[in-house]
Amino acid sequence: MSLFEFTFGLSAVILGLALTQMAGALHRLAIAGRRVKWAPEPLLLAALIFTVLVSVWLFQWAQRDVQTTTIGLMMLQALKLLFPFLGAAFVLPDQVPESGLVNLYDHYERTRRYTYGALIAGLLMFWVHDVIQWAIAPLGDDPFRWTTALAEGPWLFVVIYAALIVVRNRWFNRIVLTGALTFWLWQVAGQRLAA
Numbered sequence: 001m002s003l004f005e006f007t008f009g010l011s012a013v014i015l016g017l018a019l020t021q022m023a024g025a026l027h028r029l030a031i032a033g034r035r036v037k038w039a040p041e042p043l044l045l046a047a048l049i050f051t052v053l054v055s056v057w058l059f060q061w062a063q064r065d066v067q068t069t070t071i072g073l074m075m076l077q078a079l080k081l082l083f084p085f086l087g088a089a090f091v092l093p094d095q096v097p098e099s100g101l102v103n104l105y106d107h108y109e110r111t112r113r114y115t116y117g118a119l120i121a122g123l124l125m126f127w128v129h130d131v132i133q134w135a136i137a138p139l140g141d142d143p144f145r146w147t148t149a150l151a152e153g154p155w156l157f158v159v160i161y162a163a164l165i166v167v168r169n170r171w172f173n174r175i176v177l178t179g180a181l182t183f184w185l186w187q188v189a190g191q192r193l194a195a
Contacts, residue, residue, distance in 0.1 A: 010078055011077065029092065029104075041173050058193060126154070163176065
């Protein structure tokens with residue numbers, strides 16, 4: 001068993017559970033049928049989180065040739081993956097009551113700060129993980145520089161997610177979520193994986 005196979009197992013479990021969480025919530029909503037008042041905001045956010053989860057899972061393929069790691073980096077790896085998991089857990093209702101209306105927009109309003117907060121924390125943890133890896137082992141002729149590390153931070157999406165926490169205008173949320181989902185899909189859909 002390679003180091004990648006050994007360490008990737010933990011990531012696969014966390015990300016797989018996040019996808020299972022979302023699938024289970026969608027299943028419960030589908031079973032509730034007409035009692036569900038659907039809304040575009042939580043569905044767009046769920047699609048964005050789904051895209052993030054799958055791309056994070058697949059981007060780990062780039063680590064397949066790594067020969068060494070530390071337990072500290074693996075703990076940080078697990079921690080950074082817990083935040084997208086939390087986003088997946090918050091985005092759709094975990095429980096659907098046996099009777100009565102299920103309003104997805106009300107759920108979105110109730111959980112938006114948690115969902116976007118988890119996404120912001122995840123972005124920051126991914127950035128910290130990358131900065132630590134770069135500081136420990138600079139890549140070839142590319143020595144570690146704080147100015148470069150700060151410039152390559154996830155600041156645009158941190159600001160976007162923070163704005164989505166604060167701004168409650170539905171059209172703003174719909175437009176920004178559609179833009180973020182389109183941008184993320186455009187960034188990742190054409191990426192190739194090769195053995």
